[in-house]
Amino acid sequence: MSHRYLPLTEKDKKEMLDTIGIESISELFEDIPESVRFKGELNLKERKSETSLLRELANISNKNITSETHVSFLGAGVYDHYIPTVVDHVISRSEFYTAYTPYQPEISQGELQAIFEFQTLISELTAMDVANSSMYDGPTAFAEAATMAAGQTRKKKVVVSKGVHYQAIEVLKSYCKAQGIEVVEVELDGTYTDLEKLDAASDEDTAAVMVQYPNFFGSIENLEEMEKIAHKHKGLFVVNSNPLALSLLTPPGEFGADIVTGDTQVFGIPTQFGGPHCGYFTATKKLMRKMPGRLVGQTQDDEGNRGFVLTLQAREQHIRRDKATSNICSNQALNALGSSVAMSALGKNGAVEMAEQNIQKTYYMKKQMQDAGFTVLEGQSFNEFAVKLSKDVDEINDELLEHGYIGGYNLGKVDSELANHMLIAVTELRTKEEIDGFVERLGEYNA
Amino acid sequence: MIFERSTEDRFAYSLPDLEVEKQDISEIIDSKFIRKTKAELPEISELDLMRHYTELSNKNHGVDSGFYPLGSCTMKYNPKINEKVARMPGFALSHPLQSDKTIQGSLEITYDMQEHLKEITGMDEITLQPAAGAQGEWTALMMIKAFHEDNGDFKRTKVIVPDSAHGTNPASAVVAGFEAVTVKSNDRGLVDIDHLKSLVGDDTAAIMLTNPNTLGLFEEDILEIRDIVHEAGGKLYYDGANLNAIMAKVRPGDMGFDAVHLNLHKTFTGPHGGGGPGSGPIGVKSELAKYLPKPIIVKNDDGSYKVEHDVPKSIGRVKPFFGNFGIYLRAYTYIRTMGPDGLKEVSEIAVLNANYMMRRLEGTFELPYKQHCKHEFVISGSRQKKMGVRTLDMAKRLLDFGYHPPTIYFPLNVEECMMIEPTETESKETLDGFVDTLLAISKEAEENPDIVLEAPHTTVIGRLDETQAARKPVLRFQREDIVEEK
Numbered sequence: 001m002s003h004r005y006l007p008l009t010e011k012d013k014k015e016m017l018d019t020i021g022i023e024s025i026s027e028l029f030e031d032i033p034e035s036v037r038f039k040g041e042l043n044l045k046e047r048k049s050e051t052s053l054l055r056e057l058a059n060i061s062n063k064n065i066t067s068e069t070h071v072s073f074l075g076a077g078v079y080d081h082y083i084p085t086v087v088d089h090v091i092s093r094s095e096f097y098t099a100y101t102p103y104q105p106e107i108s109q110g111e112l113q114a115i116f117e118f119q120t121l122i123s124e125l126t127a128m129d130v131a132n133s134s135m136y137d138g139p140t141a142f143a144e145a146a147t148m149a150a151g152q153t154r155k156k157k158v159v160v161s162k163g164v165h166y167q168a169i170e171v172l173k174s175y176c177k178a179q180g181i182e183v184v185e186v187e188l189d190g191t192y193t194d195l196e197k198l199d200a201a202s203d204e205d206t207a208a209v210m211v212q213y214p215n216f217f218g219s220i221e222n223l224e225e226m227e228k229i230a231h232k233h234k235g236l237f238v239v240n241s242n243p244l245a246l247s248l249l250t251p252p253g254e255f256g257a258d259i260v261t262g263d264t265q266v267f268g269i270p271t272q273f274g275g276p277h278c279g280y281f282t283a284t285k286k287l288m289r290k291m292p293g294r295l296v297g298q299t300q301d302d303e304g305n306r307g308f309v310l311t312l313q314a315r316e317q318h319i320r321r322d323k324a325t326s327n328i329c330s331n332q333a334l335n336a337l338g339s340s341v342a343m344s345a346l347g348k349n350g351a352v353e354m355a356e357q358n359i360q361k362t363y364y365m366k367k368q369m370q371d372a373g374f375t376v377l378e379g380q381s382f383n384e385f386a387v388k389l390s391k392d393v394d395e396i397n398d399e400l401l402e403h404g405y406i407g408g409y410n411l412g413k414v415d416s417e418l419a420n421h422m423l424i425a426v427t428e429l430r431t432k433e434e435i436d437g438f439v440e441r442l443g444e445y446n447a
Numbered sequence: 448m449i450f451e452r453s454t455e456d457r458f459a460y461s462l463p464d465l466e467v468e469k470q471d472i473s474e475i476i477d478s479k480f481i482r483k484t485k486a487e488l489p490e491i492s493e494l495d496l497m498r499h500y501t502e503l504s505n506k507n508h509g510v511d512s513g514f515y516p517l518g519s520c521t522m523k524y525n526p527k528i529n530e531k532v533a534r535m536p537g538f539a540l541s542h543p544l545q546s547d548k549t550i551q552g553s554l555e556i557t558y559d560m561q562e563h564l565k566e567i568t569g570m571d572e573i574t575l576q577p578a579a580g581a582q583g584e585w586t587a588l589m590m591i592k593a594f595h596e597d598n599g600d601f602k603r604t605k606v607i608v609p610d611s612a613h614g615t616n617p618a619s620a621v622v623a624g625f626e627a628v629t630v631k632s633n634d635r636g637l638v639d640i641d642h643l644k645s646l647v648g649d650d651t652a653a654i655m656l657t658n659p660n661t662l663g664l665f666e667e668d669i670l671e672i673r674d675i676v677h678e679a680g681g682k683l684y685y686d687g688a689n690l691n692a693i694m695a696k697v698r699p700g701d702m703g704f705d706a707v708h709l710n711l712h713k714t715f716t717g718p719h720g721g722g723g724p725g726s727g728p729i730g731v732k733s734e735l736a737k738y739l740p741k742p743i744i745v746k747n748d749d750g751s752y753k754v755e756h757d758v759p760k761s762i763g764r765v766k767p768f769f770g771n772f773g774i775y776l777r778a779y780t781y782i783r784t785m786g787p788d789g790l791k792e793v794s795e796i797a798v799l800n801a802n803y804m805m806r807r808l809e810g811t812f813e814l815p816y817k818q819h820c821k822h823e824f825v826i827s828g829s830r831q832k833k834m835g836v837r838t839l840d841m842a843k844r845l846l847d848f849g850y851h852p853p854t855i856y857f858p859l860n861v862e863e864c865m866m867i868e869p870t871e872t873e874s875k876e877t878l879d880g881f882v883d884t885l886l887a888i889s890k891e892a893e894e895n896p897d898i899v900l901e902a903p904h905t906t907v908i909g910r911l912d913e914t915q916a917a918r919k920p921v922l923r924f925q926r927e928d929i930v931e932e933k
Contacts, residue, residue, distance in 0.1 A: 003789050005524055006796055007874040016803040016875065020819075025795045028802055028819050029696050031667045036701045042694075043566050047786025050528055057780065061537025063552035065545065068536045076544050077767070084460055086493060088534070090500040098509030098525045100517060101722040106846050106906040110507030111721040114500070117449050120923040124486040130922050134723070136578035139767045147622075170764040174740075177763070178589055178624040220480050247488075248472075250480050272533075273553045274543030274768025275578070276724035288920065294722065299916035301909035311916040317581070317618035318857070322627040327618035330579035330712065330727075334720030341500060344449055345459040347490045356472065357465055363475050364467035380476050397546060409544055432466035 003047075065406065067271065071434045075384050075425025076216070076409035077138070077165045077263075078271050081244070082354065082428055084345040087268040091338045101294070101333075105309045112308035115296045115333065118340045125246040125343075125351075126260040127253025128282035132293040134336040135279030135328065138263030139168035142210070142240045143175035144281065144292045144326055145259040149208035149236040150181050151325070152290055157182040158208045159201045161193040163215030164240055166414045172210075181207070191217040191379040191386060199229045206235040208259075213241045213252060216414075217377070217423065218362070218384025223255040231256065236287075242266060243280065245382045247351035248359070259283045268342025269335050278335035289315060292326030357428035358383035361435065365426050368439045374446055377421070384425045386411055386418070389445040393422045396445050403441055420447065449499050450924045453489035459496045487926065506907050507721075508851050514877050518823045518854035518866025519613070519661055521691050521713035526784065529716060529777035538776055543768035547753055554752035557744045557769060560779045561728075567782075567790070568687075568707050569700025570730030574739045576770040580688060583708030583727030584619035584655070589762045590731060590738040591653050591682045591706060592623060597738075597760070603652035603681070609638055611662055611858040613688060616655045625652055632860055636662040636816040636825075643675055651681035658685065658702065659692050659821035661858045661866070663801060673703035682706065682735075690714045691870070692798055692821035695791035699730075706731045715778035726774035740765045796871035797822040800878055804869055807882045811889050815861050823868035825861050836892035836899050838863040843910065844891070844902035848884045 001009060008016075017023065029037075048056065067080040074080075091097060095110060102108030102115075115133045122131035135141035146158045158176065160169060162185050169185065176183050186198045193211060202209055209230035213221045223239065230237035238259045239252040244266040246252075252260045265277040283291055289312060297311035317324040346354060362383045370376050375388040389396055393410035400407040412419035426435065472481060491499070508515070515522035533539065541550055561573040577583035588606065595603045605628045606620035617627035630646055633639040637660070647654075654676050658666045666672065676683055685699040685707035691714045699707045711717050711726040731739065741761040742754045785793060798821050805814065805824040813827040828838035842852035842865070854866040869878055891899050903909065 002792060003785065005526065005785075005872050006789075006792060007872070008796055008799070012875040013799065016799055020799075020802050020806050025799050028795075028798050028821075031665045031819065032693075032697045033667065033670050036670065036697055036703075038569075038695055038697050038701065042787035042790065044563055044787040044790070045783060047789050048783055050784075053780065053783055054528065054531065057532050057783075058535055058537075060552045060555055061532075061535040063555065064537040064541040065549035066536055066540035067542065068540050072542065074542050074544060078542055078544070080540075080542070082460075082462060086459065086496060089497065090504075092530065093501070093504040094511035094525070095504040095507040095509045097530075097718050097720050098511045099507050099721045100515070100520050100522060100719040104508075104842070104846065104852060105911050106843070106903050106908055107508040107851065108506075109907055110503035110505065113448065113506070114503055114721075116922075117924070120450065121486075121488060123923045124488065136582065136724070136771075137767055140578065140582070140765075165767075167764060167767040171766065174589070174763040174765050175622075178585075178592070178622065180624065220476060224479065246482075247486055248482055249476075250482050251486075270539045271542045272539050273541050273550065273772040274770075275766070276726075276771040276773050277767075278724075288922075295920070295922055297916040298921040299912045301911050303909060305908055307908045307911045309911050309913050309916050311913065311920060311922075314917075317614035319614070320618075321614045322617035322621045324614065324618040324621075327581045327585055327615050327622045328579075329581045329613075329615050330723040330725035332720075332724045333722035334718075335724060337721065341496070344489050344491060344499075345493070345496055346488065347453075347458050347460070348485050348488045349490070350458050350460040350462065351488055352485055354460075354462055357462060359472065359475055360465060360469055361467055363470060380480075394546065398548075401549065406542065406545060406549070428462055431463065435467070 070404050070406045072406040073408045073424050073438060074406050076423055078274060079266055079425060079427055080271060080429055081266055083268050083270065084342055086345055087338050087341045090341045091334055096337060097334055102310060105307060109307060112296050114337050114340060116298065116308050118336045119296060121340055121343045122280045123282060125243045125251065126282045127251035128260050129285040130288045131280060131282040132291055132295050134332040135281050135293055136332060137277045137279045138240060138261060139171040141261035141279035141281045142168045143172045145238045145261050146172055146176055146181060146208055146210065147179055148290055149238060152287060153207045153235060155205050155207035156180060157184060157205045158210055159184045159186060159206050160210040161186050161198060162188050163193045163217065163221060164210065164212040165216045168240060191219040191377050193221055195225050202229055202233055202235065204233050206233055208236040208238045210238040213239050214245055214382035217379065217386055218381040219379035220249065220382060223252060227256045244355055248355035258287060264339035267339040269338055276332055276335055278332040278339055290325055293328050293331055354428050361430055362426040365435045365439065372439060372443060383427055384423055386421050386423050388447045389420050389422055390447045391420060391445065393420060405438055448924055449489045452491055452495060452499060455490055457490045457492050459491055459493040513849045514873060514881055515851040516853050516867045516869050517851060518868040519688055521868060521870055523716060523870035524872035525716050525718035526781060528784065529780045532780045533773050533777050551752055553772060554744055556776055556779055558746055558752050560775050563782050564728060564730060567694060568730045569698030570707055571733040572736040572739060573728055573730045575728045575775050576740045576766050577727040577729060578766050578771055579723060579725030580708055580710040580727040581615040581619055582765060583729045584615055585623050586740060586765045587684060587706040587708060587729045588619060588623035588625065590735050593738040593762050594735055595652060602650050605650050606652050607646055607654040609660065610860050611660050612655060613661065613686065616686060636664045637666050637668060638672060640668055640671060643672065647675055647679035647681060649680060651679050653682040653684045655684040655686055657689050659689050662816060662825050663820040663823035664816055664818065665821055669702050688713060689822060692794055694794040696794055706735060711775055711778040716781045717774055717777060724771050724774055726771040726778065738762050793871050800869040800871060800873060804867060804878055804882055808885060811886050823866060825864050825866045827861055828863035828865060831889055831892045832863050834892050834896060836896050838865055840899045840902060841888050844888045844899045846903040847905045850881055
């Protein structure tokens with residue numbers, strides 16, 4: 001053996017070559033044209049022993065500042081939340097993480113049932129009929145909702161609020177461009193979507209009206225009014241939503257949403273530099289057969305025992321090829337499992353309590369800042385809000401690092417009119433002391 | 448099911464104290480937007496939660512449980528060091544929107560991974576943004592489209608894919624706004640050159656090829672294919688699903704490919720996670736580089752790293768933030784564990800193992816293509832079918848012996864096929880054990896077919912009624928079931 005992952009001995013190799021009837025392994029590569037064969041050695045870093053590699057990578061990891069080294073008020077789509085310790089123990093079970101897509105249901109019932117439970121949890125939170133087994137992330141799920149809506153309605157335009165996460169809009173544009181779907185963006189009025197403009201932008205050619213709840217600025221959009229606008233011209237109503245917020249907020253399904261998407265990072269998935277997270281995708285029963293991604297269904301075996309299988313696969317690329325509803329193959333199964341564990345650990349009451357802590361602590365911080373004379377943008381907030389400061393937020397954030405804080409998101413990056421505005425996230429993990437300390441520190445930048 | 452284990456008033460969480468003065472929630476948020484009934488999440492203690500998921504895991508087969516020769520999926524060992532590195536707090540707890548100077552560690556990994564993948568693929572630039580192979584395919588096709596359109600060439604509406612290609616290839620072509628056109632395989636399992644010649648023209652945007660292809664065969668006419676497609680003005684796209692066969696043996700860039708995606712969860716020990724997350728970086732030649740999705744990660748003159756958003760010709764963003772960092776971090780750890788000599792040996796052993804198994808099986812099973820294979824091979828159960836036993840039955844019978852079956856009925860161009868990919872991390876004893884079992888099952892098919900037809904016999908559940916599942920879909924737990932089952 002030459003490496004701990006490569007078990008063949010020289011004796012093994014000799015016997016195997018004899019069985020094949022050749023002298024050397026190189027004969028197996030002789031069908032590669034001589035002129036393009038790679039000769040010599042790849043110019044890569046030399047292999048390292050286990051311990052020295054761990055030491056090197058630990059040193060590199062320590063160059064990052066994190067929510068452990070600093071107190072973080074940064075959110076903007078990715079949040080520092082409580083992760084029950086059990087989550088990592090479950091997803092570390094190698095029967096889960098070293099398996100692949102459960103195409104052989106008899107030896108994959110664990111994964112299949114876990115996904116079925118995930119689908120149930122997500123449809124409970126969103127109040128939607130059907131949830132799939134996961135998507136790459138919230139933004140790509142949102143973009144797939146647009147292409148699905150265009151296919152369903154046979155219309156070639158989507159209307160999207162600028163209250164949607166700017167990166168989700170960027171991804172949406174990439175997906176739509178390829179398929180000739182026009183993306184019309186609707187301006188905000190303060191921290192809310194301008195409903196009159198939303199109405200004006202929507203017409204007979206609109207495949208979907210697409211919004212976010214709570215929106216990028218943390219404000220809880222008026223889904224009731226938005227639904228009327230979306231359905232007035234027979235387009236679909238698509239809502240991108242934080243599933244943690246939905247344990248306390250009225251779910252989009254109850255407002256008549258046709259498709260609800262989002263990211264379950266808030267449930268048990270570390271920020272980990274932006275990925276992997278876990279998208280979810282839900283729809284009404286009517287749209288079920290147009291959905292992207294894998295679906296797990298309940299059925300029974302020949303003795304009547306309950307079991308689970310991948311189902312409605314006629315939508316998918318490995319069966320339908322160019323006629324598939326999407327090209328998605330790999331999803332985020334392991335992260336969906338992690339989120340299921342977190343949702344189950346929190347349970348019916350814990351999820352509500354966690355969501356309420358976000359609301360209460362955010363409200364507290366806003367109140368402290370208002371009382372101190374800061375200009376806080378108006379809105380009913382879930383766990384984020386915008387505040388105007390005295391200078392460029394990047395500069396402020398650099399200075400805050402010195403004091404042990406990761407400051408909020410610089411809104412000037414998405415809208416020049418919001419230069420000097422910081423988007424502050426307050427999750428359940430922030431203590432009163434941390435909030436008070438941060439408000440005091442920001443006093444220097446009170447505009 | 449976890450919902451059936453739920454009992455009111457139990458829980459498995461420990462949230463921090465609220466500390467701040469609690470307001471009436473309706474004072475903060477309009478009551479119209481406050482949920483009236485709670486979502487029915489389960490209520491369960493921490494131990495019972497662990498037991499539930501442990502019980503589920505016991506009903507699942509992973510690479511650590513036993514041999515998993517699932518063709519085209521490269522089910523190799525998932526190193527434990529990778530998991531340890533991915534959980535280092537510096538990596539796991541950094542936020543993607545922090546300023547560049549606070550994420551130098553993650554950017555260094557991203558940049559160095561790009562450098563390593565450039566060398567392995569022979570391409571000029573790499574992006575790690577795509578989430579998985581299928582998204583990588585789509586991203587690269589979008590770039591190829593941008594390239595043609597940038598040259599004022601709007602006629603190139605077709606993407607050619609072989610009949611043996613993965614389903615994602617034609618699906619990605621369509622999602623990228625192209626029409627997918629199929630090129631046939633010849634009797635050696637390779638691209639039919641004459642048919643290809645008849646398909647290319649000034650409407651050809653690209654051809655998508657896996658090499659070795661999904662039959663595990665090296666497309667030895669690759670240089671002719673390259674010339675045919677390039678002369679027609681099209682681009683060559685390399686589907687990296689089968690890269691495990693050729694590392695340090697031949698590089699996609701050297702074969703003439705213009706764009707490539709890799710499946711880091713296959714070749715580079717992702718892990719597979721029960722279906723994901725994956726990571727599907729793409730590499731391109733320099734003439735396509737300006738269309739890469741943005742942002743890109745660059746190295747400054749002072750040795751620090753930077754997130755560059757100013758990429759004027761970029762096709763835009765395909766995924767939030769920087770892609771599946773946690774997965775390419777694991778893959779990076781693997782590459783550093785193997786080194787250049789190790790990766791070369793990986794491909795050599797993967798190919799040796801596949802050929803050894805193929806030669807041991809070929810007397811008993813129909814072998815449609817006789818030449819040496821690469822890292823995987825396809826056999827047909829057509830002889831056994833004549834005895835009344837189908838490949839599906841033999842696959843189910845393998846379950847009784849603790850094996851995950853090979854990929855079956857794919858690729859579509861071989862009758863009753865089984866696609867076997869052993870990978871390099873298996874011992875000779877394991878390969879022999881599997882081959883002996885498959886030979887024994889073939890014998891059973893001849894002498895005692897019922898035992899195969901009725902398989903599996905030892906699994907937690909028998910064959911499931913998939914027709915019922917699709918006809919009357921039950922896609923979530925219904926609360927009435929609690930009553931019924933009690």
